[in-house]
Amino acid sequence: MRTFKFGIIGAGRLGKIHTMNLMRISGVKVKVIADPQLEAIKEWTDNLGIPKVVPDWHSVINDPEINAVVITSPTTFHAEMITAAANAGKHVFTEKPLSHDLASAKKVLALLEKTDVKVQVAFNRRFDHNYKKIRDFVASGQIGEIHLIRITARDPFLPNIEFVKKSGGIFFDFFIHEFDNIRFVTNSEVEEVYAGGSVRWDPEIKNAGDYDTAFAVLKMKCGTLCVIDSSRQAVYGYDQRMEVFGSKGRITSLNDRETNVELKNHETVTMDKPLPNFQKRYADSFNAEMQDFVRCLVENKTPLVTPKDGYKAILIAEAATRSARENRTIKIEELEDISSLLNG
């Protein structure tokens, strides 16, 4: 059986998660990790026995032995790295978003459509047990035609301000998962977006031109109306809920908890808070998405989540950002002037 040799670019939180998941897949070898902060990751890479650790990502791209790269660097590097990897004939698993803005995302998409390599964008929610079930139920027709979708997405604590400044804003960084999930569940495209936000926690976020509390309203081409509410800080934990309402019923996903244990005493009845962060909540989905990527390499299939999906999510994120800034409804077609790119 063929062994796929992987190079990991970026050994931050997600880079570590992806590396460890890859190492559990047979037929896969993690040969090299590139990260500018070698000292910081030395102990971790030593413990895992990673053969090669380098400061410069170019050596990963230039290594002829490497079949596939995993990109988890900051968003501003994605376009450059994906392009280089694809041009060097490497398959690519890239963290979301595809790129940091619409223009560069368009360029990357155009280039990738001309290459043969498999590229998967890490919209891991598609692989989550709850959201996958919702999607399958909807696909089976048991909910009928989808009329309304409600999503609540709240982080447990504020991101640090340095991160916020480079994140592209809450719609690019946080909402983008939900934009992709909505496309996944409805199997439709967004027609128009209205979004808004406020700063309720940290004035520094306002200075950085971002929001910490926000909402987006999407109207889909299939008619579905969607609303997403979001906060960067929910004191009780990582709050991720989705509800799909249709002509035949309603399906809801609530939060996963550590245990289902309930405590009752003379004062109150309590249960576990939701799982506290994305690492715990989506652990299985990170595993599942990586397994699926490898399966696509082995079976020579197109990944479930492609650069086109990455681009379309960015379109919606850009529309939401502009809508909030300009206080108006944004039609997606306003932003799409290369419509031929998206045919087929």
Next chain:
Amino acid sequence: MSDKDKIRVAVIGAGRIGKIHIENLVNKIPEAEVVCVADIQVDKTEEWAKKIGVERVISDPTEAIQDPNIDAVVICSPTNTHADLIIKAAKAGKDIFCEKPIDRDLSRIETALEEVKDAGVKFQVGFNRRFDHNFRKIRLLVKDGEIGDVHIVNITSRDPNPPSIEYVKSSGGIFVDMTIHDFDMARYLTGSEVIKVYAVGNVLVDPKIGEVGDYDTIIATLEFENGAICTIDNSRKAVYGYDQRVEVFGSKGSAIAYNDRPTNVVVSTQDAVYMDKPLYFFLERYKESFVQEMQDFIDCLKNNEEPLVTGKDGFQAMAIAVAATKSAKEKRPVRLEEIL
């Protein structure tokens, strides 16, 4: 309690809602007495009223309003009669409970409320959901500071079935007829005023609703003076029943009200685990709230206190509804000051 101390009430309009109020006043609120009922269908109403012990049924509401032996009127007649009746009742010095909406025209509401103010009578609007046990609890949690500052309010309201097309035609549109409850709920829970409204609608349940110029599925967002954001979703048809849920999210946590069910029995079989669907429609779901709001109104009259839900609340909710209608039509956010 001697009859002399009871608040003497005339109920105008004995339709669905009127009958509920009459029955509650007669059976559940000892501090009040229904002295007379006015309804254009005198005979049918008389037959019904006699069964619960209300003797006097007349056709002309003005007669009831002018009666010196009446302290307060409860207005449950069609919306287009409200403003006139309010003005007459205020001029006659009667306290007033008026079903929502006060009127569909903001300037007519203003005129009626001016009369109320000049007369110094008490005025309560029938936004009964404020008196529902679940939503009132959430409001108390907010007031007590348990949720902290309110950041996000999410409201879901879905009917089990749309009203008839005849009704839809004269309803004023979904925002005025249905979402208006949620607009009032949002003001109630945030304790603040709306500055901006955005709404989008679609016709997904019944094309005939679209043909008469209305929507059956909507989303509305409200932005408040205190920074709170509210999202509302409505549908005219939820196959599983009347769906009424509210979440308030703030700096200290979140509170959610789920649907009340007929029983809390959970059945587990080889095939599935299931429980009751929600209570079917507003009459069952809000039964208690209709009693509470009327009890509260009567208590305010007895204790000379301001009602919890006033003319201003009625006006503001309608203003938001008008803004939402405009927003959905023109596909843009609408600042409330454009409407006021």
